Amino acid sequence: MSSDPSQLSWLYRGTEEIFPHRPDSDDKNENLLARLAKSERPLRVKLGIDPTGADLHLGHSIPVRKLRAFQDAGHTAVLIIGDFTAQIGDPTGKSEVRRQLTAAEVKQNAQTYLDQVRSILDFDTPGRIEIRYNSEWLSKLDLAKIQELLSTMTVGQMLAKEGFALRYEQGTPIYLHEFLYPLMQGYDSVAVQSDVELGGTDQKFNIAVGRDLQRYFGQTPQFGMLMPILIGTDGTQKMSKSLNNYVGMSEDPLTMYSKLEKTPDALVRQYFELLTNLPLDRLPENPRECQKLLAIDVVSQYHSPEAAQEAQKSAQTLVQGDAKQADAVPEFSLSGVNFPAPLYYLISATGLCKTSSDARRQVQGGAVRLDGDRIDDVNMSYESPTELDGKVLQVGKKKFIRLVK
């Protein structure tokens, strides 16, 4: 499989680091370009997934998008679902990330994950995707084999790892089993004979362990390819659901559009680079146009160009206060609501506000509208779903939902 280096801009786009990487080297073990050029078969490109069942956001999409770029260049995406790790959890119970899951939960979560990345990856072209569960090989390891894995590393090497080094210095307990995680992830690379592993910049150590283990087992070590951690829509912190600075991959077009349309100017270029394939040298000069183009492109990816256009139209309409005309408003079914229902209860039930008391404040502050009409009576209540059916409930300028019976 030969690749023209001049056509490999997709490889570097939004890539923070490739290792090992000696651009001047012709050795395909030191230079990913050389390996791409010389390999006579598609490369196997690994991405590991924790089946925690989380709603994915655009931050999660970055390595997945890079994986898609490899697929488009003819290579094989190897998605590894860490079902074994998830099922054993963390016996100390100290780690939220390592909560122990049942087999059924893991299966459900893996499906949720796959559903969410379906719009990014090529699941259809034969040979372009392989989905593996790491229980396939990890459940078969016995003490002798685990001892062998452990023997490939020293305590000093492990303690040099960023997170561990700091904790050891501070005297925070590091439990011995924590040393297993990098080795398990590394052994995944051996099991699937990975050529390239993708990950965030925080994955460098684990990917390097994979290289060591591959070498130990006589394989050509994989390349590591590190992508930046995405800054959230607040422009300062890592994108995360708990900080509410995220754009969810399965949010409705209008919500997605409305959030992205407000991307801080300082981030727009990086968002373009990491979240779209648009040529970076031909972006609009007007910052507002840039934001809109970004929003349109991303919504198109996860929904469709039509949905994106419609979301844009709805957003404009809504901004103009004409909520009723908007078509792309998400719907909320009233079937689960007991009537008579106070307004503040409805607002929190729909999720437009997090709590009833917050909903009350919004009503008092004049931020709540029903079909465009402001309602500022905190004691407002509705007798039946019929009187609300089809109406748009709105809080502030960006949050709205259509109530349906």
Place this chain on the structure above:
Amino acid sequence: MSSDPSQLSWLYRGTEEIFPHRPDSDDKNENLLARLAKSERPLRVKLGIDPTGADLHLGHSIPVRKLRAFQDAGHTAVLIIGDFTAQIGDPTGKSEVRRQLTAAEVKQNAQTYLDQVRSILDFDTPGRIEIRYNSEWLSKLDLAKIQELLSTMTVGQMLAKEGFALRYEQGTPIYLHEFLYPLMQGYDSVAVQSDVELGGTDQKFNIAVGRDLQRYFGQTPQFGMLMPILIGTDGTQKMSKSLNNYVGMSEDPLTMYSKLEKTPDALVRQYFELLTNLPLDRLPENPRECQKLLAIDVVSQYHSPEAAQEAQKSAQTLVQGDAKQADAVPEFSLSGVNFPAPLYYLISATGLCKTSSDARRQVQGGAVRLDGDRIDDVNMSYESPTELDGKVLQVGKKKFIRLVK
């Protein structure tokens, strides 16, 4: 099973440390005497064995003798043969102790071990001995269980272990799998539900890990009982074959007797305490008599009182230069020797000297006798086994062997 504390001198004899141990406590988890007194069943007393196939010496006999004392008090000796550990060895190949053995070697070595301790332990009384191979449980551990074992300890706790602490400080690599050994030994205690574990003073850490794991798995933690490391016949260093300051458990009566009869005065009392059951307050006042009594008692244990008496007689005869009269001299078969055979070759072939060049030096130094006659011709040679048959070859005052066709 109630035990009168006043009759428990066997428990403390030659015991360096019991832990935990609060003699004033009535709690059977803190005081071994209380547990002995209150237990309604025989206690399970664990001793682990590395099936390395070594010739055992009296240093090895110490915890085995303590095990016998427990047997005599009605308890169950649980001998654990570390076959699993021996078969996985040390993958780094850096440890001599952890050389990887085949299943057949392990089986053979275990047999060699059992043959050697047969004269110490009670193998006959029903319920007094249980021989277990740790592959029974260790081979069944999977990654989930191993992770659980590892999670019970922190890196800091492990690095606090004597050997590790020093190496970590000095920057000598500690491989991760080395952390497994204490946990494997500890898990053995869980598997056999040990009440007491015996070991040398160097085993305190590992026995304590066993206590932690038992607690983790809901068992009452075992007591640790530590015996001193025996000083060799040189009076200075730990008894060891390689330092040639040892008395082997399967050496012939005369060799054993001759070595013990020369026990340094400073050690005689400790040897009595650790290697015999003789009352320490009734030892002979004359130091020579003490040495002889020690030698007689120990030889009696491993052979018989008659053999001991005979060995004493032979030793006296030999010291008087009358080697030919001695009956208890070990025999060496000449059937494997090619004739004509030089004297120095014979000396090294019988093992009286380690090398031919050492044998030459002994001849030159006048230390070699055949049937009591000194031979100082370094070129001496013998034509056939017939002219040597029945004669006693002697090097120095203590080493002799009877040559037989």
